[in-house]
Amino acid sequence: MSGPTEGDEDPQSDEDPQGDEDPDVPSEAVLDELFATIESRQEELPEGSYTASLFSHEKGENAVLEKIGEETTEAILAAKDDDREELTYESADLVYHLLVLFAMKDLDVDDLREELRDRF
Numbered sequence: 129m130s131g132p133t134e135g136d137e138d139p140q141s142d143e144d145p146q147g148d149e150d151p152d153v154p155s156e157a158v159l160d161e162l163f164a165t166i167e168s169r170q171e172e173l174p175e176g177s178y179t180a181s182l183f184s185h186e187k188g189e190n191a192v193l194e195k196i197g198e199e200t201t202e203a204i205l206a207a208k209d210d211d212r213e214e215l216t217y218e219s220a221d222l223v224y225h226l227l228v229l230f231a232m233k234d235l236d237v238d239d240l241r242e243e244l245r246d247r248f
């Protein structure tokens with residue numbers, strides 16, 4: 129994804145066709161809320177949902193794997209450019225697609241949290 133440009137509105141503001149996200153989610157709960165939304169899209173496969181389209185893609189899991197590759201490259205390029213805003217934007221794309229992959233593989237955001245905590 130090409131990242132934010134000056135004067136951009138919230139890049140994800142039109143990505144909730146079902147309108148079921150809470151805009152007041154505290155930042156520490158964002159990953160859980162996002163993962164819950166992803167799981168809901170996986171179950172309900174609503175029309176017009178990008179997330180749902182990843183779960184029903186003709187390429188199967190390769191669709192999300194390709195996205196993870198693309199977003200990783202874009203994050204690396206942003207880092208090489210010392211573009212912190214772009215790096216943040218591309219990293220958010222990357223984390224989102226990684227969580228979609230977790231849902232596909234029947235993993236949970238808690239599995240990631242536990243793995244990281246075990247390394248303390």
Ligand SMILES: N=c1c2ncn([C@@H]3O[C@H](COP(=O)(O)OP(=O)(O)OP(=O)(O)O)[C@@H](O)[C@H]3O)c2ncn1[C@@H]1O[C@H](COP(=O)(O)O)[C@@H](O)[C@H]1O
Nearest residue numbers: 129130140143144145149165169176177178179180221224
């Ligand atoms: N966090 C995200 C999120 N991050 C990135 N994306 C999508 O990931 C895609 C990234 O693809 P690209 O970078 O390739 O950009 P592109 O627009 O497809 O352009 P091209 O490269 O294909 O030309 C875009 O379609 C983004 O909209 C996301 N789509 C959804 N979410 C979350 O998922 C929720 C549910 O959204 P739906 O998927 O619409 O149900 C949203 O409310 C958000 O919270």
